[in-house]
Amino acid sequence: MHSYIINASIQILPVVQDRHPYEWVDEAIAVIQKSNVKYEVGAFSTVVEGKYSDVMQLINDINEYLYSRECNEWIASVQIQIRSKGDITGDEKTEKFK
Template sequence: MHNFIINASIQIIPVVTDKHPYEWVDEAIAIIQQSTTVKHEVGPFATVVEGNYEDVMAIIHDVNEYLYSRGCSEWITNCQIQIRSNGNITGDEKTEKFK
């Protein structure tokens, strides 16, 4: 894959009864926040990330690996990924006119 900037939204929906689902979501967000290569913005329904393809996909992988390793019994990961084949695509480009 190319090395242009892409953006994605990541939503984690824990299907659990062992603790409040928000606790698992908060832990997943903490994994994203630890990244030094991916820009992120936490929203009420999903976290938007922006970086090159490899880094964004690594974050998605890392969140799922973390939930698995910590014993989350079940979750849904919803992702939307936008890729432009010949250049960068940024969240600011898409939302600038509304600010």
């Protein structure tokens, strides 16, 4: 794929009863915070922005982290916006509302 900036919405929905689901979500957000990807935590998902390869690696890293921590089950809901001939940023899409 290309090296342009893309953005994505990542929502982790733990399907667990061993602990409160927010604890797993907090750990997933910590993985995002340690990455080199720009992010904004929201009430329902976290929006990330970066090079295609970095965002895709981050999505993989979150899933691998949850697996390594033995989260029993989760749904990873991801929306990705890609522009084939240039960057696409969150600011570009929301600036008129600020």
